[in-house]
Amino acid sequence: MDAPKTPDGRYLIVRGRLWRTTKPNLxxxxxxxxxxxxxxxxxxxxxxxxxxxxxxxxxxxxxxxxxxxxxxERGPVWWTDGAKDFNRTLVKNTPYASWFFEQSQAPIR
Structure with a gap:
């Protein structure tokens, strides 16, 4: 089973933690x-x-x-809109928390 990706494609979610994805323009x-x-x-x-x-x-x-x-996956972010990098952060502590909860139907702890 593939790890879920955030709607913007910037992160994979593995065991409740965000991991930056590969640059899509490679x-x-x-x-x-x-x-x-x-x-x-x-x-x-x-x-x-x-x-x-x-x-x-x-x-x-x-x-x-x-x-x-x-x-x-490390170093400077590959996106250009100035959004903060949440790499290695628990999803519950990010703006993605509500989306993740809705997708997984798992409680946010």
Whole structure:
């Protein structure tokens, strides 16, 4: 099951928390390339941790951050209307709370 997206397409909602989506204006090939880089970087984090390689973990985490920033999931927001970024915020603490409640029929806690 796919995580619900906010009506403006800016966030996915996972376990009640907003996570910024990928920039919608990325071309499909560019998005695929960046996702591939992200997955490689995540595997590198896992391998470095398994090898207890602190410098490798740090380098791999920088690569994860770089890929996520290029995808628009971190760093400057990709929208241009000046709206605040609620990335990683509980949906109940955002302007999306009422919409989410109506969609999910779940109580806001």
């Amino acid at each position: 071309g499909e090939q560019e998005r695929e390339r960046l996702v591939h880089e992200l997955m490689n970087a995540r595997r590198a984090v896992k391998a470095a941790k398994a090898n207890e390689d602190d410098k490798g973990v740090a380098a791999a985490r920088r690569a994860v951050n770089s890929a996520k920033t290029a995808l628009g």
